[in-house]
Amino acid sequence: MATSVRALLDSAPAVGRAASSEAEQLGRTILTWDSYLPGLVSGSIAAASRSPLSSTQLVYLDHACTVLEAASQLITVAKDSGGNPRAVHLHDSLNESVRGLVDSCEEFLTILDDVASRQGHVSTLIDTLNRAQAQAEEIIQVPMDARFSDYQTRMLRIARHMDQLNQAIQLRARQPASDGEIAPLAHNLTQEYQEMCQTCKGAAATLPDVNQADQLRSAVRGVGTACISLIQATTASRPDIYGSGTTTGGQNLLLSRNKSIVELDRRAEFLDSKLRNLINLLETHGPGTQACLQSASTVSGIISDLDTTILFASSGTLHPPVRDDFDAIWTDNEFGHSRLTTDRGHYLALSNNTDGTSIPSRAGSRSEMHNVENFTPLRESIARTARALVDDTQSLVSGTGEDQARLASTAHTAVERITELADVVKRGAAVIGPGQPDTQTCQSFASIVFDRPRLY
Numbered sequence: 001m002a003t004s005v006r007a008l009l010d011s012a013p014a015v016g017r018a019a020s021s022e023a024e025q026l027g028r029t030i031l032t033w034d035s036y037l038p039g040l041v042s043g044s045i046a047a048a049s050r051s052p053l054s055s056t057q058l059v060y061l062d063h064a065c066t067v068l069e070a071a072s073q074l075i076t077v078a079k080d081s082g083g084n085p086r087a088v089h090l091h092d093s094l095n096e097s098v099r100g101l102v103d104s105c106e107e108f109l110t111i112l113d114d115v116a117s118r119q120g121h122v123s124t125l126i127d128t129l130n131r132a133q134a135q136a137e138e139i140i141q142v143p144m145d146a147r148f149s150d151y152q153t154r155m156l157r158i159a160r161h162m163d164q165l166n167q168a169i170q171l172r173a174r175q176p177a178s179d180g181e182i183a184p185l186a187h188n189l190t191q192e193y194q195e196m197c198q199t200c201k202g203a204a205a206t207l208p209d210v211n212q213a214d215q216l217r218s219a220v221r222g223v224g225t226a227c228i229s230l231i232q233a234t235t236a237s238r239p240d241i242y243g244s245g246t247t248t249g250g251q252n253l254l255l256s257r258n259k260s261i262v263e264l265d266r267r268a269e270f271l272d273s274k275l276r277n278l279i280n281l282l283e284t285h286g287p288g289t290q291a292c293l294q295s296a297s298t299v300s301g302i303i304s305d306l307d308t309t310i311l312f313a314s315s316g317t318l319h320p321p322v323r324d325d326f327d328a329i330w331t332d333n334e335f336g337h338s339r340l341t342t343d344r345g346h347y348l349a350l351s352n353n354t355d356g357t358s359i360p361s362r363a364g365s366r367s368e369m370h371n372v373e374n375f376t377p378l379r380e381s382i383a384r385t386a387r388a389l390v391d392d393t394q395s396l397v398s399g400t401g402e403d404q405a406r407l408a409s410t411a412h413t414a415v416e417r418i419t420e421l422a423d424v425v426k427r428g429a430a431v432i433g434p435g436q437p438d439t440q441t442c443q444s445f446a447s448i449v450f451d452r453p454r455l456y
Contacts, residue, residue: 001043001060002112005067007036009105015078016098020091023083030075037071040064056235059115063108070101118235121183125190125231132190133224136197136217142205151203152282158196159282162223163275165189169234170268173261186231193227196220203282219278226271233264298415382428385421389414 011033018026044064048057074097081090165185172181200220204213393414 001040001047002109004036004039004043005105005108008033008067008071009102012098012101015074016094019078019081019083019094021083021085026078026083040067056115059111063111066104067108070104073097074101122231122235125186126228128190129193129224129228132194132197133221136200136220138201140201140205142202146202146206148203148206151199151206154199155196155203155282156279158192158199159275159279162189162192163272165192166268166271169230170265173234173264182234186234189227193224215281219281222274223278226274229267230271233267379428381424385417385424389417389421
C-alpha cells in the first residue's frame, strides 16, 4: 500500500506536465499511473481487514478514498486539457489537481508511518506482557523463612498502583494532545505487571495448597490479558492520527474516535474488575492479615470505651450497677437526695430491719456498700487475665511467621482476652467505688495496659 502511494506521488507531476503540453506522453503516463491504483485499493482493504481496531480500519480506508478522489479529479482535468499547451484556462485547475493529489499522498504516507510506529511500540509492550504471563507459571524454590504475607503485601501494592495507572490512561485518552503522556503510562503498566508476575512466583510457592496457588496464577493471568486489551485500545484513542482531507472523512474519524474512547473505557473496566478479583483473592489467602486488621479495629473500640470509664472514675461518678430494688434505694435522684427519703413507705415493706428513723438499713455505712462485693477476687482476676494476655501477645508475635489460619486464630484469641481484661477492670473500678485507694490503682493499671501506643 505504501509503495503504491509513493508511486502515485512521484508520478503526479509527470501526469501534470503531459496533460498541459506533452500530448504524445499523456496516454502512456496515465496508463502507468493507473497501474498503481489497484495496489492502493487492495492494500488498504487488506490492512483494514487485519487491523483489530475499527478506528485504525477507518484510517486506512478513509485516506485511501481521499487519494482516489484526488486521482479521479486529476484524470478528469487531464482529459479536458488533452496535452494542449493552448488550453491555458485549464492549466490552473490542472496544477491545483496535481497539488491536491500530492498533498493527499503525503498525508497518507505520514499517517501510515505514524500508525506503524505506534503499532510497533504496542507490539513490543504486548510481547513483554505475554512473556511475563509465561513467567508467572514457573515453579520456583523459595527460602525456608519466606512468608506469604511478604509477597502478599508487595502484590497488593502493585495491584493498587496498576489501578491508578489504569485510571490515568482513561483520563489522558480524553484530553487533546495527550499522545506523549499515554505511551509512558502504558509502559509503566507493563513494568508493574512484570513485577507482579515475578512476585506471584514466590507467593504461589509459599501457599500451602496447590489449588490456592493455581487460583493465584490464574488471577494474575487474567490481569495480564486485560492489560494487553487496554494497551491495544490506547492506539485507537490517540487523537493526532485522526486527520482527514475531506469533511466527511473527518466526521467519520471523529465518530470513530468517540467509539474508541467508549471501547477503551470498557477495557479499562475489565482490567479494574480483574484487579479487584486479584486483590480479593490475595486477602482471602491471607486470613491472618485480615484478622489482625479486624482485631486492631476491635481493640480501638475497647480503648475508647475504657477512656470513658476512666473519665468517670477520675471524676468520682463511677458507681456499681444497680442490680435490685435494694440497691436502688442508695442511689441519689436528680436533686441529689436519696430515694429512701422520698418513698419511705414502699421500702419499709422490703425489710424488717429498721433504724431509729424506721428506714430499712443494711449492715455497714454507705461507703461500705460499695464494697459489698469483695474486690480481692476481682484483683486476682485482673492479674490472671493480664498474664494470659501477655502469653497471647507472645503467641501472636511468633505466629506472624506461621500458618495464616493459626495467625488468625491467635489474633482472635488475643482480642477476646483484651475484651475480658477490659470488662474485669471496669467491674473492679465500679465495685470499689469512687474515693477508694484501690480506685487509683485500677485506673493506673487500665491506663498502662490500654493507653498509647494504640492500634488503629
